[in-house]
Amino acid sequence: MSTIHIKIDNASKSFGPVEALKGVSIDIPRGSFTTFLGPSGCGKTTMLRTIAGFYNLDNGDIYIGGRLINDVPSHQRNAIMVFQDYALFPHMNIGANIAYGLKINKIPQEEIRRRVARTIQYLGIEGLESRSPGQISGGQQQRAALARALVMEPEVLLLDEPLSNLDAKLRMNIRAELRQLQKRLGITTIYVTHDQAEALALSDQIAVMSKGQIIQIGSPWEIYYKPRNMFVADFVGTANLVPGKVTEKNGREVTVDIGEARLRIEEPIFEIEPGGQVTLCIRPETIQLSVSEAGESLNSLQGVITNYIFEGALVRYWVEVGKHVIIADVFDPSDKGIYTGEVTLSVHPNKVHVLSGPPQGSN
């Protein structure tokens, strides 16, 4: 990626006894789409509001474009926020809402008209200008709120869970649109959500947060397939977390004993010595499930299906393997139907991710 646009250095913030941010540091590249992802109360919204200038940090610095902005008031940061509840002013119609910021900033009337018209057209909400916020649908409110921010031509766009108040189908559509829009405009965008699927779909870079700290920063692929610890693995997507013990190490190849079987794994990241406790993170879609007796092929486990759900594009099975329950997804069940009874699971050596330590406790 190109140059750093926003730099957050060791940001800390407390509300009374509650430490909302505990030394958060992150670099955000210019033009990127960065997401703060985490459960509620993890500090992600506080981070966003601090960038917007609604909260002052107790400690640490924020730079936008190389300029220290700790003491710059909200409206001089050129970082415009779209609120979770949209915060459309109920006493103004949609047109007045969108024009509000320009008017406050004393932009000439003619230019206001031009910019509002262009933004409205851009977001496809023509004809709503004279309606009041209460008279339009949730999706339209969402676009109007986005328009009110974009019309300011901000350097940084801040989005606080803007899709959480929409129904599932609309959310999917707007998600795709938002990604496209951001790429086209090239505005550095910071997005806050607790929805991991949304984060994976939209972002160039994800910062997973928990209890006021960033746990891992990485691309969606990295976050999903190479989680740094149990928290990330568990929070992002569905993962089978299987405890085991390293028995052998041979260059990049390790063998892990999970009780019922020994799995061979190619794991380039961690330095794990034989005898060490580990947890295997196996994504359901990486597991092969078959009814045919596979015999003693590589990394295969024998199990019994105890439950399943049919989701159309895939069938998710719960398979009991000894004392473990393993979740496995089978895609495109159109010709296979639903399996029952005994099955064989197999995992490719380079599709298993190894985390150090047992599943509980570590965070």
Place this chain on the structure above:
Amino acid sequence: MLREPLLLATVLVIGICLILFVLYPIVRVFTYPTLKDFVEVPRNIRYLRAIRNSLLMVILSTSTATLFGFLFAYTVTRTDVPLKSVFKLVSILPLFSPPFMVAFSYLMMFGKNGLITAHLFGLRVSILGWHGLWLSETIAFFPVAALVMEGVLQSIAPSLEYAGRNLGATGFTLFRTITFPLARPGVAGAALLVSILILADFGNPIMIAGDFSVLATEAWLRVEGWGDVSGAAVLSSILLLPSLAIFLIQRYWVGRSSYITITGKPSQVEREPTKWFVRWSLFSFCFLVSVMVILVYVALVAGAFVRGWGFDWTPTLQYIRSIFSRSPELIHSLTFAVAAGFTSAAFSITASYLVSRKRFPLHKLMDFTCILPAALPGIFFGIGYSVAFTRPPIDLYGTAAIIILSMIFWNISMGYQTGIGAFQQISPSLGEAASNLGAGSMKILWQIEAPLVKTSFFSAFIVSFIRAVTTLSVIVFLATSSNIVATFTIMNLVSDGFYGKAAALTTALLLIAFTVLGLAKLLIGKRMELFRI
């Protein structure tokens, strides 16, 4: 419903009581005078003057009380000035004090022989008259406006103000373009509410207005001076119409155009610090007003312990002793108000249960009749009882019953609305589940719903009790020597210049009101919802 005799009986009892004790007195006020009495109103100079004066006071006092209330509410909810908790307390206490108290106290402080005007500054001025009334009403009623607007300001979603700031509006621009426009319906609602109270105000003008008579006091003088009940009825009728109109506007128009239904999730709000001169001005303003409020209580308590206010400042306990030794009025006030408060709470919560949970004929009318007393000036209600129940077929002249009944039904609206609010929050499925298991309607009320609305019942009791123990306007036409209550005696004592005993009695009333309030606060704590306006 016909299969549930108990429910049927309850509906009938409530309905008959409402007709007899709310609707019938209203009708009697209008039917008591002859048509000629109404027609002659434009020719009576005293009437015209009272109308003009009332109008003037409504405009003046409503404006100042609303402004004061707004500034108080804004200071408490939006700034970080010191003494905020004091300001909050100061804007609550007057709600639970006798309405005439402010005027009485200012008379002692700023009157012809007042402590501050005559004795501290040696001025030969008197507060008696319209300007004194203006001041008293402003101080007496701004708390109502403050209470309403605090709620309004608090319910504005913080994200709206954040969004405004984020887009470039700071300081006064933010206030002008976002905060105030959002609060405007609330301000209008508060102003209308306050104007009803000021229009109906009897206690302040009777004490401090002197010759400046308004509709409420003129009606009283009609009876007191000329024995002209028809005239009083005519004047109260004139008073009722604008009250009712404002009440309906407030309830059905302003109530609907509110923005406060659109809210976001509350977040931890860190406000932009207000500019030092704004803070400082708001603080000084609230401080000054608070001093004026506190002065009211100081004067009353001090007055109770001084032999002759204005000429003989020797401390004495004679007034305190006298109200305990040979005054039936305090005992009456207390017992009547307990009886009225309890009955009123039970009545109004039961009525609110019927209206929110049951469907029966004239169900809308019951709802309206329960809310109606809130719109009735106390003077109107009192004269209604006087003409309806002091002669056959129902003659309750001089009895405790007539006073208690008037206190019960004048106060049902508050409890009723608290009850409606409570029942709205309880899912009807609880009752449905009980019914499914075999409970009848009244069993459901007592076994399932009543325990859940206990707090509302308490609140209703407290509010009715305090309003009953402090009311003057309602009982002024009903009190006789046999059923006299403290507020009536206080009025007479003040007009005869016996400030010491009047102050002692008022202090006793305050003590009773605040003790009950304090006990209630201890018993039910924060869940108490006393003023649902």
